[in-house]
Amino acid sequence: MSWLANTRTSYDAVAEHYADQVRGSLSTKPYLRAMVMLFADLVRGAGDGPVADVGCGPGHVTAFLRDLGLAAFGVDLSPRMVEVARREHPDARFEVGSMTELDLADDSLAGLLAWWSLIHLPDDEVAIALAHFRRVLRPRAPLMIGFHEGNGTTLKTDGYGGHPMNVHVHRRPPARVTAWLHQAGFAVEASVTLDPAGRLPGAVLFAR
Template sequence: MTTDDWMADTRTSYDTVATSYTEQLRDAISGGPHLRAALEVFAELVRTAGGGPVADVGCGPGHVTAHLHGLGIDAFGIDLSPGMIDAARRDHPDLHFEVGSMTDLRLGDASIAGLIAWWSLIHIPDDEVPAVFAHFHRVLRPGAPLQLGFHVGDTSHLKTQGYGGHPMSVYVHHREPDQVASWLREAGFTIEAQWLCDPDGQVPQAILFARRRS
């Protein structure tokens, strides 16, 4: 499958489920104390690094972007799906959202003070991840924090239905934290912490804290 193929499938899938996805995730952060804690730590790291604009990459309907804004962070959102961006703009009209891809971030070099990508990297094939991390490194200021959230494991599967039973065609990649950390180190990041969430659940989750080397 080419890059154009999987990106088109991912875009179409999330356009299709945008409304139901938005409703299902509306209370995800308010009902998740560990998620809130991770965002509070990230916000503190942004502030102590000097503050500035923060990119929420793969922002979906903007719930993480909005939560960061509520913590005093100048956050904006980027997502591959126009449907998701429409939902984000509708729910959070005071914030900035734009259509874009983490495979080709249209941001200036060293232009942002932090970057967060929660459960959006899960759709990027392994062979594309190093290039994505190179983009993250390029757009972050030296010393700026990065936070990633992803499914833990070593398998991939094709998701054909989701979020209210709507049809989808999107690959979901589960990865071990050590593998993600290795890719980040190769891209010029220092790993500061790894959180494992719901380790006894059906699909454990990881949140990884990193920083662009100065």
């Protein structure tokens, strides 16, 4: 799959600069930080246990979840991102993997977070990822998904630190992602829109 190889290669190239950009970002984004904290509360309320940050990048959100007391670990497609995450957060577990071939046991997770990591998947691959999320989550375990809100796709050809990239970035309306979640067997409990009048609005969905 060329989109998969292009995404891996692109994020390998920008890993160091991307880490510089997002390091500590939750401290300056109170709404995002509050939603991650709410997710942690939902995990604890559902029984606690292992939590996967799928598409974890350099591990900054994984580390924040661990600071909140969760047994969080990260999975990312980019080997270079995983190297950076392991270096910056040596006490945490990080693995190379794909959400479309998620190598985790059935019913093994107390929670799963996909934090702006579905944005590069083509529409016909999202159902595959969501089916894996449903498979690995325990009954009633929470799922939180963040993504770019809107319609349309753009090709990102350069990125963090000026390095060349070759990834498609998909914007999706929350109603569409909600429908996909329902089809995958999830019940959506909340939908939050972020910076609706901004250049790149976001959305976060909470589901079980």
